[in-house]
Amino acid sequence: MSNEKNKNESTNKTNEIGNAEKKEEAETEDKKSLKSMIYPIEPSTLYIDDLKNSKKAYDVTMDDPLDKSSDSKPKLGFFEPYKRLYAFADSIDMQLMAMGLFSALLQSALPPFVWLIMGNFVSISILREEGKLGLKNLTSDYPIDDQFAHSATPAFISMLGLSIAMFIAAFCQRIAWEISSIRQVFRIKKAYIRKLLLMDISWLESRQSGHVAAMLQESADSIYNGISDHLPMVVFILSYLLVNIGVCLYIQWDVTLFMCLAIPLLIISRILYSKWFANTMEEETKLQNKITNLVNETFNCITTVISFAAQKQKINKFEKLSAEHSKLTEERLRSSVVFDSLTQILLTELIFTGALCYGIWRVADNSPGRLCALAINMLYMCVTSISIGFHMNGATRAKDNAKEICEVLNEQPKIEVELASIDNNIDYVPVTRCKYRRQSMKFMGKGALHFRDIHFSYPSRKETEVLRGISFKVEAGEKIAIVGSSGSGKSTLTALLLRFYDPTKGAILLDGENIKTMCPDDLRGQCSLVSQEPVLFDGTISDNIRYGRLDATQQEINDAARKVGAWKFINSLPDGMQTRVGERGHQLSGGQKQRVAIARAVIRKPIVLIFDEATSALDNIHEEEVNAAIDLASEGLTTITIAHRLSTIKNSDRIIVLHEGKIVEEGVPDELIADANGIFHKMYNDQRLDQLTQQHQQLHQQQAKPPSLQQQMSFSPPPNMDPDQQRRAWARSSLGGNKKLGKSYSVNSMEKEKLKLPVMSKKKSERLDYKYSKVHSMDVKQHTDSMHDDDDLPGKETNFTVLKDLIYSYRTGLPLLAGAIPTTIVRAVFYLLICFQVASVLEISIAPDEERALQIFIVAAIYTALIIVKTIFEALGRIFIALYGHGFCKFMRNEMFRKVLRHGAAYFDEERNSPGRLVHKVINESSTLNEIMEQKLDMLIPGVVCSLFSIVCALWINWKMALLCSFQFPAYFVIRILQIREGTKRQRQMVDEEKKAANLASVVLANMSTIKAYNLQSHFYNVFCDALKPVSQCMQKQSLISALVFACQYSFTYILIAITLHFGKVMMLANEISVFDYMRVVLLTQFGANFFSQLIASVSDFTKAQIAAENVMRVIREPPVDMDNLSEEGLRPKLEGNLCLKDVSFRYPSRPIVPVLTNLNLKVRGGESIALVGPSGSGKSSVISLFQRMYNATDGVVIIDKYNIKSINPAYLRRCIVQVGQEPDLFSFTIKENIAFGMMESEATIDKVIEAAKIADIHNFITSLPQGYDTEVGEFGAQLSGGQKQRIAIARAIIRKPTVLLLDEATSALDSASEREVQNAFERVKRSTKTQCTCIQIAHRLSTIRNVDKIYVIVHGEIAEEGSHEQLINLKGIYYEMNQMT
Known part of the structure; x- marks a missing residue:
């Protein structure tokens, strides 16, 4: 025996050594394969070598993601975090961004030269008026007007050429960044969902699915804005400032250096502010994630929330979190506005005024036109530098969101990736970051x-x-x-x-x-x-x-x-x-x-x-x-x-x-x-x-x-319903194929003949052209019907009535709006004073020396006072608008959450009211309104005031030139209207597709265990990718229109200036306008047009707000169909538990013609225990739902203690009638909070909680936990077993000491001993109440109901048998046969 044992040990060791060598070789090969790949890029694969060549990788530290030996990572430099924004750029994206960068540099370099040309034109115009104009290549007796006309023509041609170049540069810059950002962001979304599908269950359970799902949409949107808009604009502004400074240094270096004092002050203050801003945003984001998770959990467990009348408790918790979030946000908004007002307006404009006054001494004698060019360039430099703050904040948000997403992407699953060895006999494609495992396994063992x-x-x-x-x-x-x-x-x-x-x-x-x-x-x-x-x-x-x-x-x-x-x-x-x-x-x-x-x-x-x-x-x-x-x-x-x-x-x-x-x-x-x-x-x-x-x-x-x-x-249809009638009923129901309010997934297999999935009616399915994929693939087509729900009407015309009604509904914010309007009007008027300031400087520059000093002093004093007043109104107006916008969002979000929870269970059965869609409406739609109200409203009022004021002033100065310069106003209007008409439909379609993708992500995250158990990661990854394609296509088409509008708007200004220069020359030759009035009209209309373009842009953005407002108003205005769960109306009698169903028929509202209960009559005396048994789907749970008034009976009357159940307050009724279901929902609270769910804090003391836990036989388990009753159960109770969740659910019912106890397979998750103890607990509850508790049980374990007073056997929605256990056994009917099978 010992020899055989030693021989076996020796053989085992040899095999182990051989297996180890094989495993080591296989592991080496797989690691090489893993190192050569990274996340997929549609339609091909992105390899890490390509990224390293372009200095890009999803992990900016460039560590090997498979190298577990390096525990520490190098510290990132200042610019390193921004690289995460471009972590998923491939070679095409790099080329697009390079083109966009070059175009942005070109676009930013040209405008200063336009104003330099304008300055030269002003100089020769002033010299002409003074009669001092003379050209070297012309004789002295050449007419001065001819000299002026000859010298002005090249300026016109040069300016027109620069304008055309700016159009091309602006279009290329915009379209390149837009397309590149769309490609990158959708790649990020795919990589993110793919990483979630690869992560371990333990990792997913440690995070709230609401937050994880929100990151997919909100963080990706922030990154998209950062890549496509904010960072390119930062580059544009910085390059514009550098070029502008260079031109200004060329004109007059000392005045330029004086002006540049503002730049380091602005940059230093912005850096300090950005750090504070980032910390504040982090706290806000945490609270926002809690709000999102609360909403997601509430709607996913809405049946439990309604059943325990916990709507008000949920609303209070939601409003409490919302108030905490609002407090932080309002603090940030106030600080941000005060900072911007002090630094970007007061500081900048004071330095600008000082530079202008100093420039009069230095430049005026030599060339007033150069002073004009210097002033306008410095003016635009100030205005442009002000906007860098907004884009820096957006870039900071994008950077932080990219960091958060990259932290998730850099997480390493312990189970899915780390493979100790690979058997050579298994044809296995290893888990990698670029390619999903296939679904067919060639190796099948024996199962030992x-x-x-x-x-x-x-x-x-x-x-x-x-x-x-x-x-x-x-x-x-x-x-x-x-x-x-x-x-x-x-x-x-x-x-x-x-x-x-x-x-x-x-x-x-x-x-x-x-x-x-x-x-x-x-x-x-x-x-x-x-x-x-x-x-x-x-x-x-x-x-x-x-x-x-x-x-x-x-x-x-x-x-x-x-x-x-x-x-x-x-x-x-x-x-x-x-x-x-x-x-x-x-x-x-x-x-x-x-x-x-x-x-x-x-x-x-x-x-x-x-x-x-x-x-x-x-x-x-x-x-x-x-x-x-x-x-x-x-x-x-x-x-x-x-x-x-x-x-x-x-x-x-x-x-x-x-x-x-x-x-x-x-x-x-x-x-x-x-x-x-x-x-x-x-x-x-x-x-x-x-x-x-x-x-x-x-x-x-x-x-x-x-x-x-x-x-x-039998499950066959009832004899009184013909097949055609039933088919029509199902076709109109949410189960049928004709009514498709949401998305539906149909599976495609390798052959069309083998797989026909007509999820629609027959006629519609014949119109569909299904495309079938290759072997071992499963494409999911998202079918859309012609019958959309109201949220997704792509062709619906837009009007602002709904938005107006929403604004009026927020009455508590009207004082803020009333304060914002006059202050914003005043500060808008101040914006145009700078035009008069520049023209005044020109007039002073040609004044006699003895008068110049006094005029400079007067102008400096006046404009300094006006700047201080403007700063005060700027701060007040922006604070009012910011607080109004945020308060509006908070109000709408709270109101939507409250209104949704008013509805009964039938509302949530509708596909358009699925949890994912409702979460999107409550969170995302209100956020869209907040963005519009907070940012765009601040542009709307100044845009209207400045546009009108500039046109009126220009007409008053010179109506002919004003009419010519004002041509840009209708041109901008027409361009924007065309964009709105084309963009609104695409925007609606894009929002609809985004909802589908977001809902799909929520489904995937909520059911990850099932997905992993059946190896469906690859399938749902492909489903998600397919859901993103329509969104990407809509966005790319929209970006083309956006880029064209942007280029037209940007270049048209300079084209028109070139035209006005030509006509200005003609009018000056005709002595119809002076050069000073010409400059006033040009600058006034130029500034007015800029504000008008912002106004039109705001209106186009209000289209997005209109879509969101329609969805919000639809949620708020939709009345409860059957009952109002938050209503205070209704009787609150002392109930004894006598229940009666009198000729009750019932159909679910989602299946209005499919009968569930038919003329059902049932009586239960107070304190009596009955049981409902029968086949699955026979209507037992429907009876329970009617007693708790989750639904209203289609026909007949439900009575409790001689009261029609409809006359009793729904919340009061559900406090007296408590249900324990077979699949209990727990919330991400502590155990104590879950047991006390739906009760007032004064009612649910810790002693009562412990007493209920003891009765439910869960107290010992709870106390064995380190944190006891304060232990968090995880999202949906994920940290507990099925039996533990069931016991806590039972304790949740026991603590309420109900008049009627409804048990729907309440002990199905318990073992026999625990079941017996809980049954005894229920008996103790019945005896402990002053009026004995009525108990109605649904059970498939007939042993649990043999002691009840009466048993009802329900088949096809009708009572087939009734009686006690012994009576039904003696009857030898259905119950007898069921009992025989036990």
Whole structure:
């Protein structure tokens, strides 16, 4: 034996050495492959070598992303963070940006020379008026007017040529940066969603999905603005200043140096301010993320929020966070306005005035025109330098957002990337940053498992060890069951097997291979998981089954549905396999969803099947059918079943019993049952029907033979509805194909004949041209119907009535608006005084020396006083507008959140009101209004005032020249109108597509475990990329129009100046205008036109605000259809719990002609306990919903204590009637806050919380946690197991001491012992209330309801049987047959 043992050890070591060498070689090759790739760029792949050649990489430190040896990174220089903005630029983008940069430099270099030419023209004009003009190449007797005309012509030609060059440069600059930024930002979005799909589950659970999803849209938009607008404008402004300074130095160096004193002061102050600004924005962003997460969580769990009447609690929390965010924002706005007013206006214009006065002494005697050129260039230098602050702030925001995104992109998953070794026998494409793993696995093992000394603690709770030394083996093809109390670690084992986490200690072997050495996708490709809470995606039933194996044919999908007993109910639907399941499968019942999920697992043809409470949502009959199908499907496969219903594991080869993370029993079922002292024996006894009841089954026979079970339980349509009628009903419903309010995903396979997914009606589907991809690919087409919801009407005409109504609705902000209008008008008038200032300087320059000093002093004193007054009005006006804009946004956001929560459950069933869309409306649409109100309103009022004032003054000075110069006003207007008309439609389409992409990202993040379990990362990455394509196309078309308008607007000014120069020459020759009036008219109309162009730009941006305003107003004005959940109206009687349904019929509003309940009559006396049983989808949960008034009955009356339920206040009713569902929703609060959810703080004391937790048998677990009742449960309760969540949900119901308790499979996630304790707890609750608690249960475990007062069997929305447990058993009807299967 010892020799054989040594020989085996020697052989093992040799094999280990050989495997190690193979693994090392494979690892080296894979690392080379990994190092050569980075995130994908559509349509090709971007390689890291190309990036290194261009000094670009997504990690600006240029570290090898696979090199784990370097723990420290070098410190970044000042400009290094800005490189992140261009981390995803490829060679085409680099060329585009180089072209844009060159064009920007050219564009910025030309304007100073235009004014230099203008200065020369002014000089010869003044010399002509003084009669001193003389040209060297002309004789002295040559007429002076001819000399003037001869000298002015070259100026006109030169200025016209420069203007045309500026048009070309402006267009190239704009279009190059726009196209490049669009390409880069969409590449960033793809890389970001791809990184999220690659990250470990533990990493994702440690972050709030609301914040992660918000980064995808808001941060990307900020980066887009930074790349396309802010940073190019900073470059343009800096180059313009440098060129301008050079020209001014050429004109008069000492005056220029005097003027340049403002530049270092502005730069230093801006740098200091930017640091403070960045810190403030970081705090604001954190609060904004909390707000977004709260909204996202509320809408995703809206049923729970309504059920517990927690709308006001959510609203209060939302408004509290909003107030904190508002406080920080208002502080930043005030500081920003005061800083800009003091530095950019007071400081700059005072120095400009001083430079002008000094320039009169230095320049005037030599050349007044040079003084004019110097003054205008310095003036534009001041005006341009003021705008650099805005663009610097935008660049700072973009830099910070790029840093945040790059931090996510630089995160390294511990499971998905770090591969210890790769078996050469596996044809495996390694996980890389450039290419997704393919979906087909050639290697399939046998399925032998070995859990070896497994210890595990969740990363978020490292102090609490969930598994403590678990060791067991599973032979290939063996069927084992794992049972145990809730929280004992059963589901954790499946998470470790699928490598969602890695054990803290120990190893899991699959066919003798440590799963850590396997590619996670290969591992998951050989396993199928059906979880307790199935996740379905919006699309057809066929799509959702195909997600199990993407290359499956339609016939294979149909076969899978037949195997799991889903074919009957699917085939009974009008659209069959093409029936849309809705968001998260909400259009199907729990049992129907579960069977689709099981079909998805079966079609995968795995070697290991994992069922984690897979049949908990099924009734006994369908559970038996599914178990039989699973037995057939799992024949020869390794099967792991986690269950509390022991009937589901009776055919297991072996059972493992867990308790507190350890194996306490193990053996075959008969042995464990025979052990009278064992834990499993007690669990088994708890679920057996009472033997006495079984004896009564044979004593009482039903004389009349009841309808067969097959007839009663059939999912075929009711006999009173013909197929055509039902098909029309479904076609008009949200399940049908004709009404498509949202997006739908249809799967394309390799052959058109094998896959036909008509998600629309037949006529519409015939008009669709489906394109099919290559083998092993799955493209998702987002179908849009002609019947859009109101949010997405691309052709709807725009008017500003809605925006006006919104402004009027914000009445508390009217005083701010009233203060903003007069102050802004005054400061707008001051803007034009600078035109008179320049003309006055020209007149002073030709004054006699003895008068010049006095005139300079007077002008300096007057303009200094005016500048101080202007600064005061500037600060006041901007503060009023900024505070009004932010307050408006806050008001609209709060109002939308409040109005949405008014609605009943039917509102949220509509596809247009999906969680992702509602979050987009509440957060993004209000942010759009804030941007418009805060930034564009500040341009609107000055634009109107300056435009009118400049035209009036110019006409008063010289009407002929004024008319000519004013031609640019209608020209700008026509250009902008054309842009608005073309841009509005594209803007609407782009917003609609962005909503779809944002909603898809939310779906992906919320269901990452399912996506990873079925290797759907590549598929959903492609889905997301497809969703971005229409947005990119709209933006690129829009950028072309934007660039053309920008170039026209920018160059037309200088073209018109050249034309006015020519006509000015003619008018001067005719003595119709002086050179000084000419300059006044030109400068006035020039400044007025600049403000007018800003005005038109603001109006075009108000188009975007109009779209947002329509969506906001639609949300605010839409009245609740059935009930107002925030209404204070209605009775508040003391209820005793007497319930009655009288001739109640019900149809869901989303399926208005498909009957759910038909003439149902049911009575429950106060304090009585009843149970509702029946097949899945028979209407049991609908009865519960009607009692809680989640919906109103279509016909008939729901009565409680002789009151029509509609007459009782909805919130009061739900405080008295409490529901515990089978899939409880928890919120990202502490355990204490979750238990007290929906209650006032004064009502939910810590003592009451602890008492409720003890009754629900969760107190000991809570106190074992390091933070006890203050432990955060994570988003949607992700940090807790299913059983733990269920217990907390039960405690949440118990603490309210309800009059009526509704239990919809409330104990399905609990083991038998815990279930018995909770049932006893419910009994104690009933006895503890002054008026006994009425209890209505829905259960598939018939053992949990045998002690109730009455049982109702519901089939097809009608009561088929009623009576006590013994009576129904004796009846030998449907209930009897269901009980036989238990």
